[in-house]
Amino acid sequence: MNSILIIEDERELVKVLTSYLEKAGYSVISATRGDSGLTLWQQKKPDLILLDLNLPGMDGLDLAREVRRHSQVPIIMVTARIDEIDRLIGLEIGADDYITKPYSPREVVARVKAVLRRVGAAQYTSQTLRIADLEIDLDAHTVQRAGQEMDLTPTEYNVLVTLAQQPGRVFSRSQILQAVQPDSVVFEGFERSVDAHIKNLRQKIEPNPKEPQYIETVFGVGYRFSKAG
Amino acid sequence: MNSILIIEDERELVKVLTSYLEKAGYSVISATRGDSGLTLWQQKKPDLILLDLNLPGMDGLDLAREVRRHSQVPIIMVTARIDEIDRLIGLEIGADDYITKPYSPREVVARVKAVLRRVGAAQYTSQTLRIADLEIDLDAHTVQRAGQEMDLTPTEYNVLVTLAQQPGRVFSRSQILQAVQPDSVVFEGFERSVDAHIKNLRQKIEPNPKEPQYIETVFGVGYRFSKAG
DNA sequence: TCAAGTTTTGAAGAAGTGATGAAGATTGCG
């Protein structure tokens, strides 16, 4: 999973952004000062930096320059002044994208996705989820373990993708049902069918289905994909 | 020297981009309407297309589909809406990159370079798609297996090209329908006709239509061209 | 340890999906 460092002094904004980004499957760390942001970056080496330019403790541009001296990590710059963007673009700091305030959290998520996709895989067409020793190709709808392809049914595949997209997070049966078949209303009784799918899924992907290492049961709550992997 | 076709209706933008791209050593031609852009492409056969999706004269997506029926020329798509990119990527048209407005000319130049480097000296100029032991000549609209030419109907040909251009990737029936006839609205019932085309196509190109080795069925999802080949 | 509640499991019927051949509708062309 990708991690994102937010450097932004408005705490309320940080909270909102964190929530949105986490929902999108990213892990988020944050700093409200420039200097502490730099330290955090050195320690955690996140996959992307979301950087407000107007910061206490250290100027955002200086921070970006410092980071660039050591790393090509993608940086998305945030500024309150739209007319500043043209100037920024002229600078030699290779920022990967720019956002002006005010912005919608959705837009930020979209930009983050876009930038990570851009720098990540050179090819835009192949989106694959690598988790533990599983490889899920979202375009091809295939799942492989150690090069071996596993033949899953549509529902099994959807359940797996749902869980694997946010490893460590617990999903209730009704959440899983909803993810698997969004249009239908979920009744109480139906939830038990998730059990059956999980069983079949484990049968297929777990080396030892009796002791699942990918899909864990959280008693009384639901299921989750193992974070440790 | 590489030539680039810009299809974009904002004349000011075209001017700026042209200037930047020419400075970078490319020769540039441009159109401000979709239909004239298509004509220009047919006449000049540029090495890359920079395509705004929101165009007068012809929808950008339809243009891209039409081009893809004849050529694998790299296409960079431009859209004003960041949140549209996710949708675009899911589309059956294989674009090589995506850019959102507003963008900096520098960024565009960088992307153009990157895409051309990626496709490199690839044979998109030959306009022949070689996959498994099929040979699809995009200029001549012919398909051969082991030197044997197969006689396909227009729709069968289009379905095959759509699938074969991105082997391994699954296409839903409605995506295939759209690729085959861009202008028509897609109703639920119509999707079944894709089955018929696939059947006929398999009858013609598969050595053993009962056990397809080129066109695979992905239960509950759609069809894909076998990646293994 | 026990009781209550929860999950796992295998099996079987119900529901859904794809393949196919043929017939009907449409299109393009002479």
Add this chain to the structure above:
DNA sequence: CGCAATCTTCATCACTTCTTCAAAACTTGA
């Protein structure tokens, strides 16, 4: 207009997948 090629629709069959159920195994908290 009439013909031929092509595309769409339809009914049917074959097959895959989903849901349900009941029994057994397990987990939890008192």
